Structures are given as C-alpha cells and as structure tokens.
Amino acid sequence: MSVGLLVDVMLGLALVGLSLRVVTGQSLFSDIVQFILFGLVVALSWSRLGAPDLALAEAAIGAGLTGALMLMAYRRLVQGGGEDAVRIGPRPLLALPVAALTGTLVAVIGLVALGVQRVAGAAGDRVLEALPGTGLGNPVTGVLLVYRGLDTLLELAVLLVALLGAWAVSGDAAPGRLHQVDRRTPLVGALLTSMAPLTILIATHLLLAGTDAPGGAFQAGAVLTGCGVLLVLTGTLRPTAAAGLVTRLLLVSGLAAFVLIGVGAVALGRPTMTMPGTWAIYLVETAIMVSIAVTMTLLFARSRGLAPERS
C-alpha cells in the first residue's frame, strides 16, 4: 500500500468517524468543535483530490467562518438561557431511517460515478479549451465569473437574503453587547496590529492570484471576514443598531457591480453576463470580496452596522 493511499484511507475514515461524532455527541460545544475539525479534514481531502480552490474555500468558509458563527451562536445561547439552552434533547426517531436513506443514496451515486465513461467534448474540456480567450489562467475563476456567472450572481443574492433574513429574525433588538477581549491586553494588541494588516494582505493576494492560480473572491472574502471578526471580538469595531449608507453600499457592491457589467454587456451588443475584459473580472471580484466580508462580519456581530470604537 502506497503512502498516498494510506493517507487517503485515513482521511476517509476520519471523515466518517467525525461526522458520526458530530451528530451523536453529548455536548453541543464539543459537537461544534468537532464540526470545525470535520471541515479541516474535508479541506485536506479536497487538496488530496487535486482541488486546491475548494480546499481553500472549505478551510476558510466551512471550517473557519462557519465555526466562528457557530461558536458565537453557542455563546449567545448560553448567555441568554444558561446551560439549559444548549442541552441536547432526545434524538428524533426519524433520524435513523433518514440517515440510512441518505447514506444509500450517496453510495449509489458514488458507485454510478465510478462507472461513468469519460465523454469527449464535455463542458469541462470546452472550458479548458476556451480559457485562454478570457485572459484567465484559473479555470475555476473562469467558470465562476465567465461561464456560469449567473450562478455566482445568484449565490451572492442568496448571501444577501440570508443577512436580511437574520436581520428580520433578530428584529429591532439592540445589538447584543458582547463580552469582549480587552485589546489593551498586550498579547491581544500585538495580535491585532500584526494580524489585521496581514489578513488584508493575504485577502488581496488571494484575489489577485485567483485569476491564474487557486484563490479568488470567495476565499479572499472569507479571509477578510477573519479580519472583521478579529476587529469585532476585540471591540475595535462596535455593533450599531442601524446600517449606514456606506455599509449598505458595501453590502450590495458585489451584486451591483456584477449586474451592471453583466447587463451593460447587452448595451454593447454582447450576450448578457459576458465580461468585457480582465479589468471587469478584477472589478467584479473585488466588489464580491468586499460584499462577502461585510455580510459575514455583520452576521457574526449580529448587528445592522459597525462603527469604529474610539478608545
């Protein structure tokens, strides 16, 4: 057995074991921690499968951001209702048959996928052939922005609707005061001054690298959200009850830039959602990154807006 296969088998076993422990655990907190761990193993699996773009997205969004959101939700539950609020009740009886059915479905799809013959001239091949014409080197970015732009646009709309839904559910309640880490603590201050600029640098790098190498707006937005989460947790950004004009503009900038350029193409006599050049791709990607970062940071802070806190 080769070392690579051994690693793959270990990853596969870890995935199954962790997913079982996530849904059968006795404490909500350890379930969340194991879910984050699960996301990291998924990221490793994607990179073993030769999909670094997905691995980056899973590590940043699946494990990192979702984990942070879940831990924040856990803390609010404990703050609001004590230990009773996070107690795990009896499992629904339907869980086992549903799990069995889903497992069978996945197994059947997997078996069918193993037997599928490679079709010449499939969509993937044609993307790779046509890619040089777009000025992009990374086929994933090409698919996201050029070939399946509408899908990406709708994904952004879903993200915006999710935030609006969270706002609607949280009502007009004043943004919850968090127990914050004092940023005057020497180590926390050092973390802030070293990591916040670094996250911006890494996000910019991921965005620019996304045209030719693994990376792109979604990963960059997730890393930038990390900066936002850090600023919210240390109290550098304070949750506010109303969204200012700048916040609103930043929230919709991704959608707006995408729609304007995509529909503007029609005025130039091209098909809808075509990108008129690499500059347009950079522009749309930058706007998407900012939108994602602002949306996710607001979700994390459970607030309408954010304002810098003067100390």
Next chain:
Amino acid sequence: MSPAEAVGLALVVVGCGFYGAGTVGLLRFPDVYSRLHALTKADNQGLFFVVLGLGVLAGHWRVALLLIAIWLVGLVSAAVSAHLIARHARRSDRRHTSRTARP
C-alpha cells in the same frame, strides 16, 4: 535518495515526534495549564521542524521563506490563544481536572 531529501525527511519526522509528544501531553496532563504548556511548546517546535523539513524538500528559497512565514503566524496565534485560554481558566477559577472539553 539525495542527502537533501534525507535531511528534509528526517526533519519532518522529528517535527512529527514533537507533535506526538504534545498530543500525549494534551491527553494525559491533569489540568488546563500543563495541557496548554504541552500544546504550545511542543507543537510550535514540531511545526518549526516540519516547516524546515518541507523547506529543504522543496529546495527553493522562496518556498522555504513562505513556510517560515506560516510558522511565524502560527506562533503568534498559538501564543495569543494559549494566553487567553489560560487567563480565562484562571479567572473562572475552575479546576479543569476532568477529561471532558469545556467552553
């Protein structure tokens, strides 16, 4: 196997040894402070050796320097999170002698 490859592999193995020791410490030490001690000390050292080994295996200065940068970022985050966990443990004055994880 070239000498550089042998050195790189040996460094990675040494790093894994440190990780193993840190994990044993995390599982076996009695309270939160000594567990943190095991984790931060051993794992930072382990990451250093792994990074050094991978840098040697990559055989490229740019890759090696980027890996060192990753190690430095890991050092900062490990130091801060260990500090915050330890401070929280001391303030809440809770004896973390049980094996179960607690927030």
